[in-house]
Amino acid sequence: MRYLPKSDSERRAMLEACGVAEADELFAHLPEAVRLRRPLALDPGISEYEIVQYFRDRAAENANGYASFLGAGVYRHYRPVLVDTVVARGEFLTSYTPYQAEISQGTLTAIFEFQTMLCQLTGMDVANASMYDGSTAVPEAAMMAVRATGKGRVLIARSVHPEYREVLHTYARHQGMPVTEFGFVPEAGTIDLEDLDRKLDGLTAAVIIQSPNFFGIVDQVKAAAELAHSKGALLIVVFTEAVSLGIVEPPVDADIVAGELQSFAISPSYGGPYAGILAVKEKLIRQMPGRLVGQSTDTHGNRAFCLTLATREQHIRREKATSNICTNQALIALMATVFMTVYGKEGLRELAVQNLSKAHYLAGKLAPRFCGKFFNELVARVDDPDAANKALLKKKIIGGLPLGRFYPELSDSMLLCATEMTTRAEMDALAEVLA
C-alpha cells in the first residue's frame, strides 16, 4: 500500500528482530474476547484516480453553477491564490502544535502575527491563537465571563446567530449557567435595549450581542456596553462577518470579542473547518481559554516566540483549566493570516466598501424589513420565501435564507447576502423574481 513504506523483506527483518514469527503475534497479549476475527466490512482500497472520481461524483450531486445569496454566518468571498500556496507547504500543513519552539518558529511567528492583526482589527488588547469556530467561541467567552465576574447568569440577544445560541444553550445547561434571551426592535432590527435593561440584574455575568448582527445590522455596541457595565456584567460582542471589520467601527467597548473568521479566505466547505477567535481586554488574559503565543528570546538573545501562559490549559491544569480545548484551528488561522496580509490596510477597507455597495444596490431593489444600518446582509420581506426560492432555483439562483425556521415572526422574510463576488446581473435576476 502506497502509504506504508516497508517492503516485505524489511517487514520480515523487523518482525524477526522483535522475536516474532508473524505479525499477528504482536497482538497475542490481547484477550481473545476483544479480537475482531473477521475483516472489516469495508471495500478494498482504491487508487488515487478512483478517489478523485468518487469525490467528483459526489460534487456533481451538489449545486453546480448556481448563483447564491446565502450568508447567515457563512460568506462567499474570493480566496486569493497565495492562501492555498502557503498552507499547502508541508512545513505548515504537516507540523504539530508548536510546543518545541526551536523547530516551530514558522508557525509561532505566524500565530503571533495573527494575534496582532486580530487585536488591530477588533480593538482588543489580546487575541488567542484560535478556537474551533465562532459558534463554540461564544460559550467559551460566556464561561470566561462567569469566571471573571464570579456571577452565573448570561443574557444573549435573539439577533445573535441562532445556531450559536443553540450551542451556548448546550454548554450552559449543565454548568449552572442560566441563559436568558432578549429581543430586537421590530422596526430597526437592532437589540431591544429596554428588554435588555429589564432582564439585566446584578447576577448577570455577561451580555452577548452580535454586530453586524444575524440580520446584517450594525448593532448598538456602546449602548449595550454601558448597560452591561452599569450592572457589573461584561459585554461580549460576536461577529460572523469578519470583512465588516474593514469599515465598521470595531467593538472597542466590549470586554470580550468572539468571532468567526470564515470570511477571510476560508472556503464555505459545507460548514467547516472554520476558525473562531477570542479577543479580550488586558485584564482578562489569565481567564482566556486556548493557546497563546508570546515573544521571548533564545539563549543567543535573538527574538523568538513560544506558546505561553500554559498554566491556563488542560494539559497542565487538568480539571481546573480554563477550557478543555486542545486542538484548535491553526492552519485555518494561517489562511486568515495570509488573507489579511494580501489585502492589508487599504485592501480590507476597499473590500468592505465593495461589499457594502453591493448589498445596498441589492437592498434598493427589494423591500428591506428593518431600517437599521446594514453591512452586506439584509432581511427582505417576501410573501412566501419558500415559493420564491423555488422559483429562483429554476433560474439557477439559490435565494436567501427563509427566516421562519429561526424566527416565527419573520416567516414572511428572508436573509440575503451580497459580497464582492455577487454580480450586478445576479442581483438584477434575483430582484426580477422577488419583486
Added chain:
Amino acid sequence: MIDKVREHLSQNEPLLFERSSPGKRAYQLPALEVPAVDPAEALGAENVRPEIEGFPEVSEVEAIRHFTRLSTWNYAIDHGMYPLGSCTMKYNPRINELVARTEALAWAHPYQPEALAQGCMEVMARLEAALAEITGMDAVTLQPAAGAHGELTGILLIRALLQQRGNPRRKILIPDSAHGTNPATAAIAGYAVENIKSSESGVLDVAALEQLVTEDVAALMVTNPNTLGVFEENIIHAAEILHAKGAMLYMDGANMNALVGIARPGDFGVDVMHLNLHKTFSTPHGGGGPGAGPVAVKAALEPFLPAPRLKRSGKRWTYDYKRKHSIGRVKAFYGNFGVLVRALAYILAHGGPGLRNATVDAVLNAVYIRKKLEPYYDLPYPAPNMHEVVFSDERQARHGVRTGDLAKRLIDYGFHPYTVSFPLIVHGALMIEPTETEGKMEIDQFIDAMISIAHEAETDPHIIKTAPHGTRTSRVDEVAAARRPVLRWKPA
C-alpha cells in the same frame, strides 16, 4: 554520528508589520460594477472606523517570501519522523487535500437546499457508516470539531441518558494516566473528577475500580490502549463493573491507531467514544488544527446525539431536526466537513484490509523501537506495548540529563522530539509513537540517534543539556515569556 542531517542556511525575516510600507499592495479588486456607497452615509459616521492602525501593507512578492521563509523554520512530517506519543503524527496523503478542494464540495454552503447538497450528505453518511464499522458502535455523530470537543459531547450524552433514567450522578472516574482533556472535559460537563491510580503494571486497577464505582459514578473515561501504549486487558471486566452499577464506559479514542481492524471498542463494552480524525485517519495537524472529533455510541445513547441527524428518505438524504431527546448542538452546522472529506479519502485509499495492515505496521514499529532501545533506556512498565512505547529518563538522570534535554538533543539528529514528561505516572517520561508511515531506514536512524544520545549522556552531558545546537533558534526562554507576556507586536 549524525547522519540524517547537516547544516544549511535559512533566511531571516522580520514581522509583517516591520516589513510594511504605506501604499504597498498584494491585491487588486475588480472594478465595482454598482454605484459606490459612502460608508458614512450607509452606516452612519459614528459606525465607520478610522484606518486599521498598524495593519500590514506589503507586496505580493514580499508576502509569498515572508510565509515561505517562515515555513522553513518549522519541522514537519514531510521532513521526517515525528515520534510524538499520543499525537499519531502519520503521513498526510496529498490526495486528501486535493479532493477536499473539489469545487462543489469546498464551496457548498451549509444552508443550501438539501436537494443541492446530496453529495456532501452522502460523504458524511458514508463516513458515519465506516466509523461505526471500525469502532463496532451503533451510531456516529460527526459534529464535534476536535477530540476534546468530542469528549464533551460524549459526556453530555452520558449525562442525558442518566438524567432520563432519573439521576445524572455526580462523578466521573479518570485514571491518573489520562490525557488532561479528560478531567477538563468532565469539569465542563458539570462532573466532579475522581482519579484512579493505575496498578503496578500500569493498567486500570480493577479492584480499585470495583471499590470506587457507586451509584454516584456516571462513567469511567479510559484511553485504550492507555497512554503507556498498553492494552487495558481487563476492559471487559471493567465494563461489567460499571454497567452493574448503571454507570457507563467512555473511551478516549486518541490511541485508536493501535486497534483499527484488530479490536473494536463496541465489542469490549465501550458505550461512548470519540475518534480523532487528525490522528488515526491522517488528516493534517496543520500546526495545531483543524481536527475533527466524531463520537460513536451504542444504540441506547443514539436518541441523545446532537441534532440534526442524517436520515434516508427514499432516494435522498435529509436532516432530522425533530429530536426531542437531543443534547442540542455542540457546533454550528454539521461538523468540520473538509476534515471529514479527507478522512473518508484515507479510508477509501486503505480499504478494510489496508486499514488493518496499517495498524500492524504501527504496532510493529513501536515494538521494534522498544526492543532496540530497551538496553539503553529504562522501561518502567514492562507490559507488552502496542502502537507506542514509554521509557523513563532514570538512567540518564543520573548524569543530570532529563527527558526534556534528551528531546532537545534529538532535534540535532534531525528528528522531532518524542512527547516529553507524559504520561504523568512515569517520572521523566519519553513517550514514543512512530506510526505506520515510517520505513525501516528512518526508524533505524531514529534508534541510532537515541542510542548515540544515551552514550552522550554518559560522556558529554553538557552537549545534551544545552541542545539543540544546529537550529536557527536555540532554547527559548519560556519563563520570561510567561512572566512578562508580550502577546502582540507594537510599534517601537
